[in-house]
Amino acid sequence: MADPATRPTVDQVWDWLADVPDPEIPVVSVSDLGIVREVRWDGDTLVVAVTPTYSGCPATAVIDMTIESHLREQGIGRLRLERRLSPPWTTDWITPAARDKLRAYGIAPPVDGTAAAGAAAGRAARLSGQGLSVACPRCGSADTERVSQFGSTPCKASYRCRDCLEPFDYFKCH
Amino acid sequence: MPSLPDMTTPDVMALARDAAASQPHDPHLQDVDLKPAFFDWLCRMGDNTAILGHRISEWCGHGPVLEEDIALANTALDLIGHTQMWLGLAAEVEDAGRTADDLAFLRDAMKYRNVQLVELPNRDMAHTLMREFLFDAWHVEMLTALLQSGSPRVAEIAAKALKEVGYHVERSSDLVVRLGDGTDESHARMQDALDRLWPYAGELFLGDGVDAAVAKAGIAPAPGDLRAAWERTVDAVLDEATLRKPEGRFDVHRGGKQGRHTEHLGFILAEMQFLQRAYPGASW
Ligand SMILES: [Zn+2]
Numbered sequence: 001m002a003d004p005a006t007r008p009t010v011d012q013v014w015d016w017l018a019d020v021p022d023p024e025i026p027v028v029s030v031s032d033l034g035i036v037r038e039v040r041w042d043g044d045t046l047v048v049a050v051t052p053t054y055s056g057c058p059a060t061a062v063i064d065m066t067i068e069s070h071l072r073e074q075g076i077g078r079l080r081l082e083r084r085l086s087p088p089w090t091t092d093w094i095t096p097a098a099r100d101k102l103r104a105y106g107i108a109p110p111v112d113g114t115a116a117a118g119a120a121a122g123r124a125a126r127l128s129g130q131g132l133s134v135a136c137p138r139c140g141s142a143d144t145e146r147v148s149q150f151g152s153t154p155c156k157a158s159y160r161c162r163d164c165l166e167p168f169d170y171f172k173c174h
Numbered sequence: 175m176p177s178l179p180d181m182t183t184p185d186v187m188a189l190a191r192d193a194a195a196s197q198p199h200d201p202h203l204q205d206v207d208l209k210p211a212f213f214d215w216l217c218r219m220g221d222n223t224a225i226l227g228h229r230i231s232e233w234c235g236h237g238p239v240l241e242e243d244i245a246l247a248n249t250a251l252d253l254i255g256h257t258q259m260w261l262g263l264a265a266e267v268e269d270a271g272r273t274a275d276d277l278a279f280l281r282d283a284m285k286y287r288n289v290q291l292v293e294l295p296n297r298d299m300a301h302t303l304m305r306e307f308l309f310d311a312w313h314v315e316m317l318t319a320l321l322q323s324g325s326p327r328v329a330e331i332a333a334k335a336l337k338e339v340g341y342h343v344e345r346s347s348d349l350v351v352r353l354g355d356g357t358d359e360s361h362a363r364m365q366d367a368l369d370r371l372w373p374y375a376g377e378l379f380l381g382d383g384v385d386a387a388v389a390k391a392g393i394a395p396a397p398g399d400l401r402a403a404w405e406r407t408v409d410a411v412l413d414e415a416t417l418r419k420p421e422g423r424f425d426v427h428r429g430g431k432q433g434r435h436t437e438h439l440g441f442i443l444a445e446m447q448f449l450q451r452a453y454p455g456a457s458w
Binding site: 054087088 | 333
């Protein structure tokens with residue numbers, strides 16, 4: 001495996017990672033979410049750099065273990081996972097294809113290009129009411145309301161559609 | 175809801191060690207003269223978020239409505255996540271073989287460095303939210319200032335945490351306004367909470383030798399530098415909430431940062447540390 005001539009290419013590893021599901025939203029993969037930041041060979045060791053989504057996300061440790069076991073199944077013997085904090089993860093890194101998958105799964109994807117810039121975003125949201133419009137993933141209506149900015153997992157907010165009346169999760173910007 | 179992050183399995187410990195090896199270079203970590211103050215300052219950051227996170231987590235399963243229960247649990251999770259980062263870096267700076275878990279679960283009250291504000295009991299929703307708001311308004315200013323820290327390791331933690339704290343302060347200030355400018359009952363409770371908590375808020379802005387040392391090293395702002403921005407936020411929100419800012423001193427109760435605590439901290443630690451004290455080294 002360690003022999004450069006026979007070891008998998010970095011592209012091959014990325015292909016494998018595209019099949020590693022997020023433990024909480026299994027319709028999207030860890031690479032869809034943009035949390036795998038780098039894949040490289042360090043001598044005969046495969047290095048995969050992963051960034052956490054939310055600081056306290058309970059799935060973080062599970063994601064690491066899922067990636068590790070998936071790559072071991074592919075025959076990777078020497079593997080090192082690196083935790084990378086910087087630059088911090090943003091929902092802007094979620095791929096367009098993954099946004100469609102989230103919508104089909106019933107989760108409204110984050111509104112593009114609106115990742116929270118911490119305090120500034122909080123204050124701007126306060127000043128402008130609730131600001132952005134989130135489309136209902138079931139009927140497409142833009143007539144929705146936020147029930148709570150916190151939801152079933154750290155990455156989601158709770159919304160309700162005023163047209164079809166269904167509650168739904170919104171993958172909030174980060 | 176999944177359980178808290180698993181911090182003790184060998185895989186995760188190994189991961190943390192490997193992660194440390196791949197961090198951006200930070201000369202402050204090798205500065206022997208700075209070490210005691212830097213370690214203490216990192217413990218202050220991590221202990222504030224650990225104790226407030228623990229307090230807020232006490233609401234889990236007891237919230238007045240489902241959405242609030244979930245919001246409080248998520249806020250607690252964020253803060254405990256920040257604790258892992260701050261105490262993880264503290265352990266690295268100390269370089270004595272301790273981990274973030276050791277610092278959280280095996281230090282006694284007098285070694286804890288949180289401000290007294292965060293250890294006070296929740297009492298009711300009004301006290302819980304008012305305390306969180308007073309803290310969040312400081313937290314946002316502190317983390318924003320730390321984005322410019324001369325320590326890249328501190329700056330990257332601040333950048334990560336700030337994204338979440340932006341949501342915290344938005345929620346807590348909205349609720350302070352809604353409940354302050356709400357019914358007679360909610361208004362009275364919010365005013366009572368503010369009056370009780372106010373004399374504890376000022377400790378966040380009191381500096382000592384530790385603060386002076388990390389400020390001199392370009393790692394963090396002097397605590398007093400954050401006061402004007404904090405007061406602007408607090409004044410604006412209290413005004414909108416129709417609450418009266420207390421006239422008395424806001425820095426009466428102090429000493430938490432130096433390890434002098436109220437009787438309440440011991441009870442928190444007794445619960446938080448029970449498992450590791452009773453079954454040393456236990457893991458999931
Ligand atoms: Zn709908």
